[in-house]
Amino acid sequence: MNRLLDFFEQFGRATLLLWRALSHLGSLPRQWERLVDQCYFIGYTTFPIVGILSFFIGSVLALQTGYSLQGFGAQNFIGAVVGLSMARELGPVMTAILVAGRVGSSITAELASMKVNQEVDALRTMNIPPERILVLPRLAAIFIVMPVLTLLANIIGWLGGAVVAEYVDVVGIGSDVYFQGLRNVVTFGDVFDGIIKAQVFGLCVILVACHVGLQASGGPREVGRAVTRSVVLSLILILVLDYFVTRALM
Numbered sequence: 001m002n003r004l005l006d007f008f009e010q011f012g013r014a015t016l017l018l019w020r021a022l023s024h025l026g027s028l029p030r031q032w033e034r035l036v037d038q039c040y041f042i043g044y045t046t047f048p049i050v051g052i053l054s055f056f057i058g059s060v061l062a063l064q065t066g067y068s069l070q071g072f073g074a075q076n077f078i079g080a081v082v083g084l085s086m087a088r089e090l091g092p093v094m095t096a097i098l099v100a101g102r103v104g105s106s107i108t109a110e111l112a113s114m115k116v117n118q119e120v121d122a123l124r125t126m127n128i129p130p131e132r133i134l135v136l137p138r139l140a141a142i143f144i145v146m147p148v149l150t151l152l153a154n155i156i157g158w159l160g161g162a163v164v165a166e167y168v169d170v171v172g173i174g175s176d177v178y179f180q181g182l183r184n185v186v187t188f189g190d191v192f193d194g195i196i197k198a199q200v201f202g203l204c205v206i207l208v209a210c211h212v213g214l215q216a217s218g219g220p221r222e223v224g225r226a227v228t229r230s231v232v233l234s235l236i237l238i239l240v241l242d243y244f245v246t247r248a249l250m
Contacts (some may be wrong), residue, residue: 014211017131021139024132031137038141042103043149050098054153057090058082058160062178063168075173079181082161087190088197091154093242095146096201100234104209107138108230111213112223120214135210139203146202147195154191158182193249200245205234 028035065081111134114120120130165178212230216222 010211010215013215014207017135017211017214018139018207020129020131021135024129024136027132028136028140031133034133034137035140038137039145041106042099042138042141043145046099046102047149047152049102050095050149050153051156053094053098054086054091054156055160057094058086058157059164061085061090061157062161062164066165066168066173076177076181078161078165078173079178079183080185082178083158083182083186084190086154086157086161087186087194089194089242089246091157092150092194092198092201093238095149095153095198096205096238097235099142099146099149099202100205100209100231100238104205104234105227105231107206107209108213108227109223111210112216112226113220115214115216116219116222130214134214138206138210142202142206143199146198150195150198151191154194196249197242197245200241201238204237204241208234208237 061082062078065078066075069075069077111120114134120134123130123133162175162178165173166175209230212226212233216226
């Protein structure tokens, strides 16, 4: 019972943090430099690992699908399977997990260090809301960057599948047949649904990272514990929300 009450208390505080950050939305144009810095940090520096993993996830997916469908003579459906899997599920989920592990942990560590060192309290003393300069630019940046990262993950994953389809004998259908199957099945709605999921996951990751970081207290050891809590909670929420968002989009 105590754990359940603690969960609802933390959920309420996180919701209140989001509301306070959005209440300062009018100040965002004056924080252009902070917004650009966060877009660079979340997007540009995360893209290399997203690209590498997307390529090999698409490749493995095409390889496994080709091997499984070979016995049924249905290799023409490889492009459709890889296309839909990347667009609706693997692209947004994998991107969100990478953002949680790389970006969410960094944000939590930074904000927890500021909280432990009383820098957040100093901001409040100077009548500067931490939600305005520490939370809002990060929330805005994730809404800008997450769709781009997800689209790039989808495209690179599709290309990885095409390389396997073209050059691996066990698949052996050619990239032209692969892309034909992909075009026949994958629609703009599929890609758009994946972007919606990515936006929900991105908001969840940043909000959890900021909330856990700003709730930290104690000494330096608490920073590491806060990072662990943030990443674990983000990963759990991504997978839980994945079901409910997928069900809603259906």
